[in-house]
Amino acid sequence: MTAPKGVTRRRFVQASVALAGMAAASKLHSAQEPAGEGLFDVHLHLSQAWYGADHGPIDARQLLAWMDAHDVAHAAVLPLVSPEAFWYPVTTEFVLSETRAHRDRLFPFCAVDPRTLATHLPQRKDVVDLLKRYQDAGAVGFGEHKPNLPIDDPLNMRLYEACSDVGLPLLFHLDNLANVDEPGLPGLARALAAFPDLTFIGHGKGWWASISGGLTKADLHVGYPRGAVISGGAVDQLMDRYPNIYGDLSSSGAHALTRAPAFGRDFIRRRADRLLFGTDYYDLTQQAFPQFSLFDELEVDPDVRRKIGGANARRLLG
Ligand SMILES: [Zn+2]
Structure with missing residues (x-):
């Protein structure tokens, strides 16, 4: 010098x-710094004009303003393409184009309805090529995956195979209408075992209800179950057996960790490397986001906050 x-x-x-x-x-x-490079929200949505002017649309500028207001540095933006997923499709192409000017903060995911594989994408290479095109356009993950099929349906399994081939982590919604499974989540276990190199990120009522054991089929569709967590829950069992399953704390996730605070405090520490901060913001009228007070409520230390708040997502999504 x-x-x-x-x-x-x-x-x-x-x-x-x-x-x-x-x-x-x-x-x-x-x-x-507790949150490292700041909070990374792994579950946000853009929306178009829809059922009422109060609810949307949410364009990239509004999403960024909402993130600024909530001290969220970065976010994954998830399309919703299956008819069961939303009021109308929020396409991958729309998410890619809306986020294009803001890729320093907004990281797009891509989504394909698996039933397309039965008609228009018959070969493994067809699916892989489509996913690669999305990757080349900036997609860093797959989801929100939310079709009305069994979670280990052959079409879903072909889609997981292609995601594994190209290295796109897959965020799925599980309840009795989307990625349907039985209590104990045996179908999800089959998918996790079949694709050990694919990272699955669990979300939705059925996934988070399974933090508790002793469930019936109907329990997989209760939004925010209350009360004691019975031992033997599938979430813990699957996390013990499969290193490729993670949990997204958006929506029912935060509720699952606060329904029995002693369990939640222990769980969030034990699973600090496998949990991802997220909110599932998709509607202008949404007000309550318990995720923002979760770390304080469960008295989480700075290292765990840093991992769940952003480091885990940044590691998974590259
Ligand atoms: Zn969502």
């Missing part, structure tokens, strides 16, 4: 030392 003209050697050295000190201090600071 040479001193710029007009600056004495001594002053330059002094200034350089001060700058180096500041850089070191800021590095140290960021390593200790």
Whole structure:
């Protein structure tokens, strides 16, 4: 390094030392910052004009303003293409184009309804090629996957195979209408075992109800179950057996962790490497987001906040 003209050697050295000190201090600071590079919301949606003017549309600028208001640095933006998923399709192409100017903060996912594989994408290569095109256009994950099929339906399994081939983590919604399974989630276990290299991210009523054991089929469709968590829940059992299953704390996720606070406090620490912060914001009228008070409510330490708040998502999504 040479001193710029007009600056004495001594002053330059002094200034350089001060700058180096500041850089070191800021590095140290960021390593200790609870949320690292800030909160990463793994579950946001854009919307178009829909059933009432109060509810949408939510375009990229509004999404960014909402994120600013809630101190969210980065977010995954999820399409919704299956007829069971939303009031109308929010297509991958729409999400890719809306986020294009904001890829420093908004990270698009892609989605394909698996029934398309029965008609228009008959070969493994057809599905892989489509996913690769989405990846090339910026997609960093697959989902929100929400078709009315068994979670281990052959069409779903072909889709998981292609996601595994191209390396796109898959975020799924599970209840009695989407990615249907039985109590104990044996279908999900078959999918996890069949595709060990594919990261699955669990979301939805049925997935989070399964934090508790002793469930009936009807329990997989209760939005926010209350009360004690019975031991033997499928979420813990699957996380023990399969390193490729994660949990998305959006929507019913935060409720599952606060229904029995002693269990929640223990669970969030035990599973600190496998949980992802998210809200599932999709409607302008949504007000309550218990995810933002979850860390305080469960008295989570800075390292766990940093992992769940963003580090895990950044690691998974590259
Ligand atoms: Zn969602």
